Amino acid sequence: MAKRMTKQRKTILEILRNTTCHPTADWIYEQARETLPEISLGTIYRNLQLLVQEHEIQELKYGSTFSRFDGNISPHYHFVCRTCGKVMDVNMDVVANLNDVAAHAVDGIVEYHRLEFYGRCQECEKEAN
Incomplete structure (x- = not known):
């Protein structure tokens, strides 16, 4: 409710x-x-x-x-900067069959997944060079 x-x-x-x-x-x-x-x-x-x-x-x-x-609850991925901690949406398609692939690998039911990429954001990369 x-x-x-x-x-x-x-x-x-x-x-x-x-x-x-x-x-x-x-x-x-x-x-x-x-x-x-x-x-x-x-x-x-x-x-x-x-x-x-x-x-x-x-x-x-x-x-x-x-x-x-x-606030965006639609399926999407994130990028996390390991230097400054900024979290950004990744503008790419969600891999639709990833849940099925994982379910087969674990021999179970996968309801959803959350995927994050880690690295250094553009601003931190500029400061590093």
């Missing part, structure tokens, strides 16, 4: 749908305070988790570091 779309949740969703930077909860908090100065960081975290549970957004977890959030 979907939860009621509160003013806070709607603001968070709009922030995520209008950015491609895959922000942290802290970044979302700073943006939300421009519209809702009374909003708390706890409210941000609670609403992010509700939006994830309702499949309105994606949570991108990277080990022990903080999560990033993505």
